[in-house]
Amino acid sequence: MTETKFAPRVLIFAHDEAVGGEIRDAIRNGAADGPINLYVTTDLTQAVDTVRDREPNAVIIELSGDLSHDRTRIGELRSIHPNLMIVGVYSAESNSASIPSGYMVELVRLGVSDFLRRPIADGELNGFMSRLAPQHNSNEPSRNGTCVAFISNKGGVGKSSLAVNTATALSMQYPDEVLLIDASLQMGVCAPMLNLSPETSLLDAFQQRERLDSTLIRQLATPHESGLLLLAAPSDPVAAADIDDQSIVRVLNLARRTFRFVVVDTFPLFDQVVMSVLDIATRSYVVLDNVVPTVLSVVHLLRLLEDLQYPQERLRIVVNRYQQLAGNPLIDDISRSLRMKVDHVLPYNRRMITAANVGRPCAMDFVRWSKLHRELKQLASEIIALQPIQAEGSR
Numbered sequence: 550m551t552e553t554k555f556a557p558r559v560l561i562f563a564h565d566e567a568v569g570g571e572i573r574d575a576i577r578n579g580a581a582d583g584p585i586n587l588y589v590t591t592d593l594t595q596a597v598d599t600v601r602d603r604e605p606n607a608v609i610i611e612l613s614g615d616l617s618h619d620r621t622r623i624g625e626l627r628s629i630h631p632n633l634m635i636v637g638v639y640s641a642e643s644n645s646a647s648i649p650s651g652y653m654v655e656l657v658r659l660g661v662s663d664f665l666r667r668p669i670a671d672g673e674l675n676g677f678m679s680r681l682a683p684q685h686n687s688n689e690p691s692r693n694g695t696c697v698a699f700i701s702n703k704g705g706v707g708k709s710s711l712a713v714n715t716a717t718a719l720s721m722q723y724p725d726e727v728l729l730i731d732a733s734l735q736m737g738v739c740a741p742m743l744n745l746s747p748e749t750s751l752l753d754a755f756q757q758r759e760r761l762d763s764t765l766i767r768q769l770a771t772p773h774e775s776g777l778l779l780l781a782a783p784s785d786p787v788a789a790a791d792i793d794d795q796s797i798v799r800v801l802n803l804a805r806r807t808f809r810f811v812v813v814d815t816f817p818l819f820d821q822v823v824m825s826v827l828d829i830a831t832r833s834y835v836v837l838d839n840v841v842p843t844v845l846s847v848v849h850l851l852r853l854l855e856d857l858q859y860p861q862e863r864l865r866i867v868v869n870r871y872q873q874l875a876g877n878p879l880i881d882d883i884s885r886s887l888r889m890k891v892d893h894v895l896p897y898n899r900r901m902i903t904a905a906n907v908g909r910p911c912a913m914d915f916v917r918w919s920k921l922h923r924e925l926k927q928l929a930s931e932i933i934a935l936q937p938i939q940a941e942g943s944r
Contacts (some may be wrong), residue, residue, distance in 0.1 A: 553766055555750055556584045556585060556586055556860055556894075557585050557586070557606045557607070557678075557681040558585075558586040558587075558588070558603055558604065558605040558606050558838040558891045559585060559587050559588070559605055559606065559607050559608070559609060559681070559709060560588045560589075560596060560599050560600065560603070560605040560607070560608045560609070561573055561576075561587060561588065561589045561590070561608075561609045561613065562590060562591075562593075562596045562608055562622070562626075563579050563589070563590075563609045563610075563611040563638075564591060564611050564613065565591055566589070566591060566610055566782045566847055568667075569589040569590070569591060569611075570589065570667055571640060571667065571668070572589075572609055572611075572667075572669065573587050573589050575668070575669040575868060576609075576669075576674065577907075578632070578673035579669075581735055582693065582697050584858045584859070584860050584901050586603075588603060588605065588830060591593075593622055593625060595624075596608070596622075596626065597626065597629055598795065600629045601629050601630075601799065602795055602798040602799045602802060603798060603802075603828075604630070604802055605633075605799070606634065606681050606907070607633070607634040607635070607636060607677075607681055608626055608633060608636070608868075609636045609637075609638055609665070609698055609866055609887065610623065610626075610635060610636070610638065610661075610857055611637075611638050611639075612637045612638060612656070614652070616640075616652055616655055616656075617795065619624045619637075619656065619659075620655075622657060623635060623656075623659045623661065627659075627660055633634070633660075633662050633683075634724065635660055635662060636661070636662065636663045636665060636677060637656055637661045637663070637664045637665070637671070637714040638664070638665045638666070638667055639664065639665075639666060639667070640666070641665050642899065646703065653659065654910055663677065665677065677709060679789045681931060692808055693714045693804075693805040693806060693937070694726075694804075694805045694806070694807075694808050694809045694811055695809070695811070695831050695832075695932060695935045696801060696804070696810075696811040696812075696831050697753070697810075697811070697813070697815070697830055697831060697832050697833070697834065697932055698812075698813040698815055698816050698826045698827060698830040698832075698833045698934075699711055699712040699715070699716075699812070699814055699815065699816050699834050699836055699867075700823060700826075700827070700833055700834070700835055700836070700850075701815075701834075701835065701836045701837060701840070701847070701850075702817060702818065702819050702846050702847070702849070702850045703817055703837070703846045703847075704817040705838075705842050706823070706836050706837050706838045706843060706870070707813075707836065707838065707870050707901065707910075708814065708836040708869070708871075709731075709737075709738050709739060709742065709814050709868040710732065710740070710742060710819065710901055710904075710905050711836055711867065711869055711895070712729065712812055712813070712814035712910060713729065713739055713742045713814070713905075713910050714901070714904075714910045714912040714925055715744060715812055715912075715928055715929060715932070716729040716777050716810075716812040716924065717773075717775045717777060717910040717912040717913055718912040718925050718926060718928070718929035719777070719810050719812070719929050719932060719933070720750075720775045720777035721775060721776065721912065722777035722929070722933070723775025723776070723809055723810065723912070724775075724777075725772075725776055725778070726809035726810060726811065727776065727777040727778070727809065727810045727811075728766075728770060728777070728778050728779075728780060728807070728810070728811050728812070729777055729778070729779045729780070729812045729813075729814070730751070730779075730800070730804065730811060730812070730813045730814070731751070731779065731780065731781050731782035731800070731814050731816055732751070732782070732797060732813050732814060732815050732816065732822065732823075732826060733782055733815055733816040733817075734751070734783060734786070734788060734790075734792055734816060734822065735782075735786045735790075735816060736786070736816070737781060737782020737783070737814070738778055738781065739769075739781060739814055740779060740782070742904075742905050742908060743773050743908060743910065743911060744907070744908025745771050745773060745779060745781070745908075747771040747779065747781040748771075748917070749768075749769045749781075750769075750770070750780070750781040750782060750783045750784065751780055751781065751782060751783055751789075751792060751800065752783035752788055752789060752791075752792065753769050753886065754766065754780065754796075754800050755791065755792045755796045755800075756768050757769075757906050758796055758799055759805060760768045760799075761799065761800070761804070763803065763806065763807040764862050766780070766800070766803055766804060766807055767807065771907065775865070775912075775913055779807075779930070780800070780804075784842075792822070793821075793822070794821040794822045794824070794825040795825075797822050797825050797826060798825050798828070801813070801825075801826065801829045805829070809936065810932065810933075810936070813826050813830065813914065819850065821854065825850075827854075827859060827863075830863070831935050832863055832864075832865060832932070832935060833861070833864055833865070834864075834865050834866075834867050834893075834928075835847060835850065835851070835865070835866050835867065836869050837839045837862055837866075837867070837868060837869070837876045837883075838868065838869055838871070838882075839868055839870075839871055839872065839878050839879070839883060840868045840877060840878075841876075841877075841878060844878055844882075844883055844886050844887070845886075847887060848886055848887060850860045851864075851887060851888075851889065861889070862903055864889070865892040865893065865931075866883075866889055866891045866892050866893075867889065867891075867892065867893040867895065867928075868883060868888060868893070868894045868895070869892075870878065870895065870896075870901075871894050871895065871896050871897060872896075872897045880894060890938050892915070893924060893927070893928055895921055895924045895925070896920050896921055898911075898920075898921040898925075900916075900919075900921065901921065912922055912925050915930050
């Protein structure tokens with residue numbers, strides 16, 4: 550199995566957009582080892598929200614030369630993330646004579662770990678990028694659970710059914726440690742597939758986002774007999790339109806700190822909310838069936854993700870409801886069209902449709918000789934294997 554590349558997240562906090570763009574371009578040009586997620590802002594409130602919601606690996610902050618001003622901005626960021634890596638950037642025009650005595654020393658005391666001079670040289674960036682790489686230390690357990698997303702840009706391929714059954718299969722092994730989030734805001738169907746009638750939903754999490762914590766997110770989720778918890782899609786599609794991508798990111802990051810596994814079902818349309826889910830997800834499963842229009846739509850989806858520099862190694866291809874009918878493309882045909890191997894093939898099975906109609910996931914009723922159940926079990930095992938080893942008592 551190919552190891553997933555680390556895609557660092559960096560916030561650039563500058564005084565004006567021009568400087569922010571200059572720093573962003575320098576980092577992009579110097580990030581030769583792989584993809585990097587960059588966020589640029591000139592507003593302190595937005596910077597604080599980005600640290601809270603996106604959990605960047607580092608913040609590059611343009612220094613003002615005014616210690617009081619810089620202390621306030623750095624303090625606000627550190628109040629959200631005490632261990633945040635902060636790198637200060639100053640202009641080449643700021644020579645030693647123009648920098649107040651003790652200014653740099655005080656910044657180090659405030660937690661600035663490094664300094665870069667504009668224009669930023671490649672050699673300086675190489676050192677900075679190497680320090681962004683995760684440091685594997687067995688004495689420091691991971692704080693985040695595994696988040697997986699099921700995506701498709703075409704409805705009717707069984708994506709939601711697959712998300713529900715995968716979450717159920719995980720919860721059978723890890724009861725009360727699996728959260729299923731129905732992020733298909735306009736047409737969520739996870740609740741009826743689980744025969745649940747939730748009294749709360751993602752809309753409640755959005756409305757209480759400022760006080761959202763691990764206790765509240767569990768209270769807003771609806772428990773299922775399998776052991777999973779569901780954070781349902783809003784019942785009102787009009788109200789759901791208020792939920793933005795930043796709110797989804799906040800919910801997902803909190804969910805990862807609260808649950809061992811987070812499974813996200815998405816709306817079959819590629820928008821900012823789906824892109825934010827993909828940004829957070831450890832792995833994303835692209836779901837399709839073996840009919841020509843769906844295969845062609847996924848070709849366009851993969852091309853879009855490539856243009857957005859989304860890491861291909863974080864994607865897996867799942868062919869659902871596979872049938873060998875006349876005219877239907879075979880697995881090899883699909884692989885050639887997508888220029889990616891098909892990772893999972895789930896055969897067409899009436900049990901899956903019946904299960905969706907009666908609200909009881911078929912993953913709850915394991916059938917030993919069923920190829921469908923074997924594939925579901927293999928899919929769940931792959932997700933479990935993504936979970937870092939947890940220190941005893943870390944959860």
